[in-house]
Amino acid sequence: MGPTIRDVAKKAGVSVGTVSHVLNRSATVSEATRQRVLQAIRELDYQPDEAARTLRRRRTGTIGLVRAVEDGTSMRTEASDHVFLEFLGGVQEVATREGVGILLWAAPPGPTEEEIYRRLVRGRRVDGFLLLGTRVDDWRARYLQEQEIPFVAFGRTLGDLQFPYVDVDGEQALTQVTEHLVYLGHRRIGYIEPPKGLTCAVHRRAGYVNTLTRHGIPVDERLIVPGGFTQEAGERAMRDLLYLPDPPTAVIAPNDVSAMGAMAAAQARGLVVGQDISIVGFDDIPMAAYWQPPLTTVHQPVRWIGAEVTRMLLALLSNGTIPSEHVLIEAELRVRKSTGPAPRPREG
Structure with missing residues (x-):
């Protein structure tokens, strides 16, 4: 087995996504970084799988969203679902306007979730993904970068992964x-x-x-x-x-x-x-x-965030670039009656 895109990224000291951008000429990468990636490609004699890349570039007109749910639960509508439904409303608003479909799945984190992602990617069922509930070390982001599948996340990770996101601070x-x-x-x-x-x-x-x-x-x-x-x-x-x-x-x-x-x-x-x-x-x-x-x-503003990550993903799919890859917004505290002055210590 020859060298992989991950081997190139490791040798060049960059993310898999950066290597993908250089190969596809799909995002702004500094000239110094581009040259470092190209040098690593030459030294490793890395040969991209053009047939697979051609297949990946075919459009389905659909974006994917896999919601992580607790094991044993379903996607029932209740108070705890409101944030997700607001987010989905923002996604749907933009997707409908742009004539794009949404493929929605639900699974508990773990093997079932992993299998859904792999099946969707292997079957080329969607053009890209929206990620929710980002994790400290998110295997979904790593896997999608390795497969050169575009995605945008609501949330960040820690560590060396670089990808487009919108997040609340x-x-x-x-x-x-x-x-x-x-x-x-x-x-x-x-x-x-x-x-x-x-x-x-x-x-x-x-x-x-x-x-x-x-x-x-x-x-x-x-x-x-x-x-x-x-x-x-x-x-x-x-x-x-x-x-x-x-x-x-x-x-x-x-x-x-x-x-x-x-x-x-x-x-x-x-x-x-x-x-x-x-x-x-x-x-x-x-x-x-x-x-x-x-x-x-x-x-x-969850509904706005849902709309914004969808706009970003569609721009990435259409143009290969987006104006700003990292959007961090400040939250606002709404003070109501559930908070008040600290009670005085009880005597005695």
């Missing part, structure tokens, strides 16, 4: 949230984490930890608990926090649905949310403004 968002709670006098601030492995979990934790440190507030690891994006996960995490000998006076949840579960757990203990304990969500789904009390939360 999670570190900036959690900085806003933590600053808000510190301003209200809270010093014991609980943090329910997003699922481990997601890149957003790393960025958000950094915003929370760095803000506490900047204010001279010790980071108590007992106040950082694992969580998830469901109501049940938020309820479990809040119960764990409230069982601590010195429980938090404020809690940050990974999304609005999880915050709803946290509210339910606090209210079951007889606490008044917004007075006895403050709770903050993330996403700003429409119903968040109508809960009792209305939820303080981070707003992210």
Whole structure:
């Protein structure tokens, strides 16, 4: 077996995507980088598979979106699906206008998800992909780059992978949230984490930890608990926090649905949310403004993001280039009644 595109990338010290761009003349690459890639190709005597590349360039008029779901669940419509449905609405809006179809799948992360991607790529069912829920080291991005399949992601990864994305600045968002709670006098601030492995979990934790440190507030690891994006996960995490000998006076949840579960757990203990304990969500789904009390939360423009990543992917498929490959947007904190001044310590 001869050298692969990954061998060329390693020798040239660049990403697989950069090698692909040089081969296809499909994106702006600096002259120095281009020469380094070409030199690696010559030294390795790399021969691209022209037949496979020709097949890949044939258009299906369809883009793919594989949604990761928890094992054993279906794509049912409920509160926890709202963010995905908003994102999909933005995707559909642009795709319909441009006459492009959407191939939608759902699978739990793991072997089933991998097989779906491989089947779609091998069968040339789609022209490109939109990625959701990016992971710290995302095998999907690596695989699609190796196969020279265009894609754009909602989210980033860590490490050396370079690809087009739109993302909300999670570190900036959690900085806003933590600053808000510190301003209200809270010093014991609980943090329910997003699922481990997601890149957003790393960025958000950094915003929370760095803000506490900047204010001279010790980071108590007992106040950082694992969580998830469901109501049940938020309820479990809040119960764990409230069982601590010195429980938090404020809690940050990974999304609005999880915050709803946290509210339910606090209210079951007889606490008044917004007075006895403050709770903050993330996403700003429409119903968040109508809960009792209305939820303080981070707003992210999910529908716009869905539309933007679709515009970027279609531009990549049409022109081989996009004006800006990395779009990082600031989130906005919407302050409502679920947060208030820290309660005074009980005497005695």
